[in-house]
Amino acid sequence: MYIRTMSQQDFDEFWPTFEQVVTDQETYAFEPTMSKQQAYELWCLQPLETHVAVESKATTVVVNDLEKAETVLGSYYLKPNAAGPSSHICNCGYIVIPQARGKGIAKQLCTHSQERAVALGFKAMQFNSVVSTNKCAVTLWKKLGFSIIGTIPKGYHHKKLGFVDTYVMYKWLE
Numbered sequence: 001m002y003i004r005t006m007s008q009q010d011f012d013e014f015w016p017t018f019e020q021v022v023t024d025q026e027t028y029a030f031e032p033t034m035s036k037q038q039a040y041e042l043w044c045l046q047p048l049e050t051h052v053a054v055e056s057k058a059t060t061v062v063v064n065d066l067e068k069a070e071t072v073l074g075s076y077y078l079k080p081n082a083a084g085p086s087s088h089i090c091n092c093g094y095i096v097i098p099q100a101r102g103k104g105i106a107k108q109l110c111t112h113s114q115e116r117a118v119a120l121g122f123k124a125m126q127f128n129s130v131v132s133t134n135k136c137a138v139t140l141w142k143k144l145g146f147s148i149i150g151t152i153p154k155g156y157h158h159k160k161l162g163f164v165d166t167y168v169m170y171k172w173l174e
Contacts, residue, residue: 001053001054001105001108003052003054003112004054005049005050005051005052006044006050006051006075010072010075011043011075014052014075014095014097015036015039015040017097018039018043018095019036019039021095022034025158026159026160027131030042043077046079048079048080048090048120049077049078050075050077051076051109051112052073052074052075053072053074053075054072054073055073056070057071072097073096073105074109075094075109076092076093076094076109076110076113077093078092078116079092080122081126081128088122088123088124089123089124089125090117090120090122090124091125091127091128092127094109094137106140107140107143107144110140110144114171118173123173124170124171125146125171125173126168126169126170126171127141127167127168127169129152129155129166130167130168131164132156132164132165132166138169145171146169146170146171147170147171148167148169149168149169151165151167153165
């Protein structure tokens with residue numbers, strides 16, 4: 001597995017996972033009816049950088065008349081969290097395909113994003129809305145040094161659970 005810049009073709013492969021995550025309405029506060037083009041703009045064009053974790057295949061596979069030697073496992077974007085005097089803080093979002101969850105991909109993506117953030121001159125990373133019921137993410141972010149610095153009561157309308165809290169999580173990177 002390695003991480004590189006995400007291409008349009010990577011996003012095309014990633015789209016079914018992205019679409020499922022936003023329509024499930026359990027972890028991301030993105031419009032669940034957004035189009036593939038809107039999603040691509042949000043995830044790949046608006047951020048400073050978007051990366052993808054890929055696994056190389058031993059043999060090339062033909063998918064939709066295209067030769068594929070890699071499988072997309074997950075992705076993240078990196079962007080400033082704010083401007084001006086707060087421009088030293090970045091924000092990231094991560095999604096891992098269902099088949100790769102629980103295998104350390106999110107940890108590798110988050111570690112990579114922190115390295116990229118420092119390389120880009122950011123001093124801190126902030127997650128603005130971590131859904132409290134997303135226990136796997138909350139636990140992982142804590143293990144990677146993030147702290148919950150605030151709770152937004154009923155900050156997320158979970159599709160199955162109704163209104164649940166969200167956390168603001170933060171880490172100083174230097």
